[in-house]
Amino acid sequence: MATSDRIRKLVTENEIVLFMKGEPAAPKCGFSAGVVKVLDAIGRPYIGVDVLEDPFLREGLKEYSDWPTFPQIYVKGEFIGGADIVREMYTSGELQALFADAEG
């Protein structure tokens, strides 16, 4: 499967996907760790994908998202940004609002 197809499958089959350095339980970068904290605070299930374990995925994502750094966060198939944007969205409540419809 082409890398872009793998990415598309991951982000469409999971509500929240965090492409990060390290794993959620053991992040290898401060920015990735920050997003793990935000997602844990939100409390919705997500999958964390370690891009350090997969160079093809890492390079493919830079192109797929048109974004040069990690972490990268996808919600409902859509790229919403990196660590700074996710933190700002959490602070402003915009991030939580993305899930408001699902909880009712």
Added chain:
Amino acid sequence: MPMDADAIKTRIEAALPDADVLMIDLAGDGDHWAARVTSAAFAGKSRIAQHKLVYAAIGDDMGGALHALALQTFTPTTA
């Protein structure tokens, strides 16, 4: 080789001539930077588009020589 603050600032200002750029050394090691960038070029753009403008200004070194750049973007009216 890490990028120093002046090199980062110079590239952002070259791409966004009106930009006001404030660099902060997050870890004190000259390799983990935060930038606060204010420019009229961000007006009407999404946060993703605003950050992409800054990343494009830095070029291929973003994610390479410069591995960590925390970014905050503002327009002159919201700064």
